Amino acid sequence: MNACRHPQQASLLRFADGETGFVEGWRVRGHLRNCSSCRAEIAAMQSAMMDFAMVRSHWAPPEPDWPSLEPRMAEQRSARLLAPQPQARILLRPLVVIALGAVVLAAAILLIPFNQGAHTAKIPTPAPVSHPPVPARQTPRPEPVKPPRPTTPPTPDRNVEVRALAAIHRIGADLGEPVALTYDGGWTIVATALDPERLDEIRDALAGLPVRVRASHPPSAEPLPGPSAGLIHRQGSAALEAALGGRAAFETLANDILEQNDALLARAFALRNLDRRFPSAAAIPGAAERQMLHGMRQDHLRAYASHARRLRRLTGPIRDAIQAPATGSVRPPSLSPADAAFELDRVLSSLLASSGMPTSQQAAELSAALAAVTAGAQ
Amino acid sequence: MTGPIGLDHSPNRSGALEQRVTAVYLQSRGEIYRYVTAIGLDSATAQEVTQEAFLRLHAALCDRHTIRCDRAWLFTVAHNLALNTKARMLTLDELDPDLHSSPADGPERLLVTGERLKRVREAVESLSPQQRQCLELRAEGFRYREIAEILGLATSTVGEFLRRAMQQLRKAAPG
Numbered sequence: 001m002n003a004c005r006h007p008q009q010a011s012l013l014r015f016a017d018g019e020t021g022f023v024e025g026w027r028v029r030g031h032l033r034n035c036s037s038c039r040a041e042i043a044a045m046q047s048a049m050m051d052f053a054m055v056r057s058h059w060a061p062p063e064p065d066w067p068s069l070e071p072r073m074a075e076q077r078s079a080r081l082l083a084p085q086p087q088a089r090i091l092l093r094p095l096v097v098i099a100l101g102a103v104v105l106a107a108a109i110l111l112i113p114f115n116q117g118a119h120t121a122k123i124p125t126p127a128p129v130s131h132p133p134v135p136a137r138q139t140p141r142p143e144p145v146k147p148p149r150p151t152t153p154p155t156p157d158r159n160v161e162v163r164a165l166a167a168i169h170r171i172g173a174d175l176g177e178p179v180a181l182t183y184d185g186g187w188t189i190v191a192t193a194l195d196p197e198r199l200d201e202i203r204d205a206l207a208g209l210p211v212r213v214r215a216s217h218p219p220s221a222e223p224l225p226g227p228s229a230g231l232i233h234r235q236g237s238a239a240l241e242a243a244l245g246g247r248a249a250f251e252t253l254a255n256d257i258l259e260q261n262d263a264l265l266a267r268a269f270a271l272r273n274l275d276r277r278f279p280s281a282a283a284i285p286g287a288a289e290r291q292m293l294h295g296m297r298q299d300h301l302r303a304y305a306s307h308a309r310r311l312r313r314l315t316g317p318i319r320d321a322i323q324a325p326a327t328g329s330v331r332p333p334s335l336s337p338a339d340a341a342f343e344l345d346r347v348l349s350s351l352l353a354s355s356g357m358p359t360s361q362q363a364a365e366l367s368a369a370l371a372a373v374t375a376g377a378q
Numbered sequence: 379m380t381g382p383i384g385l386d387h388s389p390n391r392s393g394a395l396e397q398r399v400t401a402v403y404l405q406s407r408g409e410i411y412r413y414v415t416a417i418g419l420d421s422a423t424a425q426e427v428t429q430e431a432f433l434r435l436h437a438a439l440c441d442r443h444t445i446r447c448d449r450a451w452l453f454t455v456a457h458n459l460a461l462n463t464k465a466r467m468l469t470l471d472e473l474d475p476d477l478h479s480s481p482a483d484g485p486e487r488l489l490v491t492g493e494r495l496k497r498v499r500e501a502v503e504s505l506s507p508q509q510r511q512c513l514e515l516r517a518e519g520f521r522y523r524e525i526a527e528i529l530g531l532a533t534s535t536v537g538e539f540l541r542r543a544m545q546q547l548r549k550a551a552p553g
Contacts, residue, residue, distance in 0.1 A: 010541045019522050019537070048547040051498040053517055059499070061415045064425045069403050072429070073396050073436050159465050163458065166530035200444045205530075207451060208434065208458030286465055288507050292530065299532045 006038055007031055016042045016049075156183045160210055161277070162289040164189065167205040169296050173198075174273070175266040187211040239357040243321035254352050257314050261348055264307040264373065267300045268341030274300070275338070304337055305377030311344070312370055318351070324363035330371045337376030344369040392440075399436045402448045407432070409518055410452055414460040416514045417507065427463055431456040447524075453515065454528045494551045501550030509543040512536050 007015070007028050014020045015028040032039050164181055165174065168189065173179045178192035179202065189211055191199055203213050241250040274297055281290045312327065319327075335343060347369045351358050358366075407428055414424040431452050438445060445451045502510065508529065515525045522540075526533040 009545075010537055013541050013544060014522075014537060017516070017522070017540075044548055044552075045544055048498075048544055048551065049517075051495065051551055052502065052513060052547055055495055055499045055502060056416075056514075056517060058495075060412055061421055061424070063408055063411070064421060066403075066407055066425075067429075069400060069429060069432055069436075070396060072433055073399060076433060076436060077392055077396075077440070157465075159461075163461065163530065170527060170530045170532075197444075203443060204445065204451065204454075205527075207438065208431070208455035208462075210462070286461075288461065291506070291508060295531055295535050299535065302534075 006035065009041070012038060012041055013045055016045050156187070157210075158278075158284045159286040159289045160187055162284055162286075162293050164206060164209055164211045165274070165277075166292045166296060167209065168202060169270075169299070171201055171205045173202060173205075174270050176269065181211075189213045190216050192216045240318065240321060244317055253314065253317065257311065257318075257348065257352070260307050260310045260314060261345055264304060264311065264341050265345055267304040267307065268338040271297065271300045271304065272336075272338035275336070301337065301377060304341070304373075308370075308373040308377045312374065315348075315366065315370065319363070319366060322351075322358045322363040322366075323360075324367045327367050327371045327374065330364075330367045332371035332375040333368060335372045335376060337373070340369065340372035340376040344373050395436060395439045398439065398448075399432055402435070402452065403432045406449055406452060410456045413453065413514055413518065414456050417457070417460055417511055418464055419460055423463055424460075427456055427459045430459055450520070450524050450528060453518075453520070457511070457528055497550040498547055501546045505543050505546060506539075509539045509546075512539040513543045516540060 011020070011024060011028060015025060015032075020028060028038075032042070161181065161183075164187055168174050168179055168181070177198075178194065180190045180192075182188050182190055187210065189202060189206065191202060191213065192215075194202075194215065199213065199215055206213060241247050244250045244253060274293065278284065278293055281293055284290045284293060318324075332340075333343075347362070347365045351362050351366060410431060411424050411428045414427050415421065419427060434455050435445070435448060435452055438451075502513070505513065508531070511529055512525055515528060520528065522533050522536045525531075525536045529536070531539075
């Protein structure tokens with residue numbers, strides 16, 4: 001047997017499936033040359049996949065008689081041609097607005113005497129007009145019209161909500177992009193100021209789900225500030241710079257730290273959003289959707305843990321320079337992963353932007369915040 | 379030719395789109411049908427869901443959506459439609475598992491004669507829905523990245539589901 005450590009089972013499976021990257025593939029191939037047990041492991045995996053293929057072929061349902069799709073496509077095409085097109089809708093819109101306005105005005109005039117009574121159903125009130133007062137109506141009062149029964153909005157389908165979030169999670173659109181999932185009788189993704197290619201990616205990801213995608217373009221084209229935008233024009237402490245090997249070394253280190261910090265914050269926001277939307281997974285009816293939600297949380301937590309580890313490593317030289325207590329010796333404050341990341345962001349902002357040498361309190365805060373994100377990741 | 383309100387409704391373009399959809403329909407309807415059946419739809423519903431996925435492809439192409447890979451797109455749509463349909467239906471499994479058994483039950487089951495394959499089949503039935511979906515899509519030849527896109531998972535999660543599924547299959551039929 002090879003004396004080296006065996007590759008993990010997942011790595012062997014990826015190799016058997018041709019899914020390893022160059023480096024991983026090279027390592028596994030090298031290991032397999034000298035390791036008969038791993039070769040046997042791969043052979044067993046391939047045999048299991050062949051067993052599955054055989055069972056599947058026996059199991060396959062009989063093919064039904066497939067009708068031609070062409071009549072249905074033709075039907076679809078004629079329905080689309082008959083439907084009002086965007087330009088036609090624009091032309092129709094003023095007429096519809098005028099007609100609706102007239103109806104609302106008439107309804108308001110008719111209902112004024114009854115609105116003074118008990119029912120207070122809100123009807124959109126037209127803007128006050130300066131016409132001369134209408135003389136009192138002499139005609140007999142009609143039977144009071146029953147107020148419309150308040151319509152209960154359809155209940156949002158939480159399964160669709162989870163699947164829509166999973167779809168945007170899959171393409172990484174839940175990591176700080178201006179994309180929001182809202183419900184107004186149906187699920188809608190509102191994407192603000194995204195380029196058309198990204199919008200298409202979002203539409204593709206949501207294909208087949210009952211979710212609309214709406215592009216929103218804010219009037220101001222100013223970029224939204226990132227989580228750590230305040231640090232872009234930082235002025236590092238000269239003492240800290242000197243301790244870390246000069247300004248250039250400090251700048252490089254600070255940039256690496258901020259990059260990881262931003263990535264950690266993106267995961268923290270994503271986790272917080274999921275927690276706010278789904279305080280309890282029991283509210284989600286589908287088992288598959290509950291599993292999806294769990295999967296999304298786990299993805300974010302794994303990435304969060306990875307960024308937290310990198311931040312611990314990157315901040316090592318700073319902690320040494322300012323004689324911060326070892327993070328292992330600090331009792332982490334009890335914070336959620338999101339709150340721990342926000343606290344670390346605050347501490348890093350004040351520490352990297354401070355003009356003098358960081359104080360012992362800042363040093364202690366840094367260790368505590370790092371301990372908190374490490375604990376949060378677990 | 380351009381339509382009266384600026385959209386391209388030329389017969390040439392419509393014809394080309396329908397030809398494209400028909401070609402993919404002939405090529406991929408069987409595998410999509412197999413997949414939606416494997417994730418728990420009965421034969422008639424699976425057929426309807428399969429056709430609906432192709433009609434959505436036609437509609438999306440008419441709307442000029444950019445679709446990089448028709449096949450992966452269709453699997454994504456079919457997967458989502460199947461889950462929606464399943465969520466709406468009262469799951470027959472909950473009432474009587476025999477009512478919803480696979481089409482190969484009965485005489486066809488006799489085809490799987492080997493004890494080993496019976497055990498593999500039982501192991502497949504005991505997989506979680508997502509492990510099963512990953513395995514089915516892998517058997518359809520999709521890469522991990524594509525499976526991740528279809529199921530809305532991270533690529534690493536797909537690898538983990540496949541590893542666990544593989545473990546169970548191997549436990550059922552060692553060596």
